[in-house]
Amino acid sequence: MENQTMVFTSVLIAMLCFLFGCTSVTVDQVKHQQVELFQGDSIVVIGRRTGSDYETEPDLISCIGSALSQTNTALNVIPESDFVDKLYPWFEARTAPVHVRDLNRLLSYEKISKIIDDYQLQYIVWVDGNTEKTRSSGKISCGLSPTGGACFGFGTWDTKSEYEATIWDYKSRQLVGKVSSVADGTSYMPAVIIPIPIIAPVQRHACKTMANQLSKFFTNN
């Protein structure tokens, strides 16, 4: 009886995995200093867009921002576009500060420091990375005839999301820590007459795990 339950559970897990595509996520964290957030303090999550052959997706950044606000309601997360627009052109891909010490140069400019002070900003979270297709195999053929169209075949592909968040303390101008999230997943597309995509939500999982880890980072001292 126990064996039957085990087999049933395994089959169920395998089926669920097959239906939604399989994803595995690894999270890592380094904390150099304790973090302190007071009532009214804010944080901002910004995408680092200096990579020449990839682009940190704006959707991923807004996903982390909103997931962070949901998991930790005490955190006041400034939307990336609001922050970058208000401080234009200082946080564009080619003008954004690369090192934490670059903040000193930027903040010597009174207008900028006033805008950031108005936000009550405490931490800047820079997210760098992307999601890409790493492998694909299989073949699906589709045909069209006067009586209709149909597809037949099977396709599969692997996706990898790799992101690293670097946290800067705006007030002390120091690097506080780093959080990384690596997610792998396999998606399938069986096609019998019509193709049925079974997509592994790799980027969404990477976003949620990153947001959870950042939330812990800002609350556990």
Add this chain to the structure above:
Amino acid sequence: MRVFTKILFIKVFWVTFLLVSCKSTVEIQGYFPSPVINQLPYSIGVIFNKEFSGYRYIEKSEKREKWEIDVGDAQVQMLNVVLKAMFSSIEVTSDFQSTSGNTLDLFLQPNLENFQYNVPYETKGNMFEVWLKYNMKVYDSHGKLIADWILTAYGKTPSEFLKSQEAALNDAMVIALRDLGAGLSLKFSQVPEINKWLKAQRKSTKASTKIAKNNFVNEIAPRI
């Protein structure tokens, strides 16, 4: 049999229609914020010629997909916002004369020299990319050329599931125009010829202030 021929005709029509109408048209639209910079105490006239304000890129290569990209309005809109923040006043003119009758200190004539783009299947990183190369010319109030330099801009955006090609290229273009605005607003005073002109202006302003002060001391003050 008649019905079958009719259905076949409709199917052939739709397949042909889909194959023929594979042209993408984009009119670039986006939000361009005002830059946070120190304003120069000078007025500027901007000369947008017809080629610039109505710039439309039409892909002519047989090897590429058909694209029509309308850049003109967006680049005029961006420059208006950026120049408004850079100078104390801005006026759009057709030549080296103010339409309002005010004296303008400078004139700017931008020219888009080169526009290039890449779509995902042409790039390694599955991205839409845009390169812009501008020739900027700055003239003094008499229409004498002060500076002539090249300003480049770049924008890229990843292709996303359920996002149209047109929307993705529009986003890349908006990023490139923002990059252009950043380059113009932050590097304008660093262009050697402009820097020289600005220094000369400051010097003459100082000198005229000194003359005015001396006049006040020598002529007006004794009468008080």
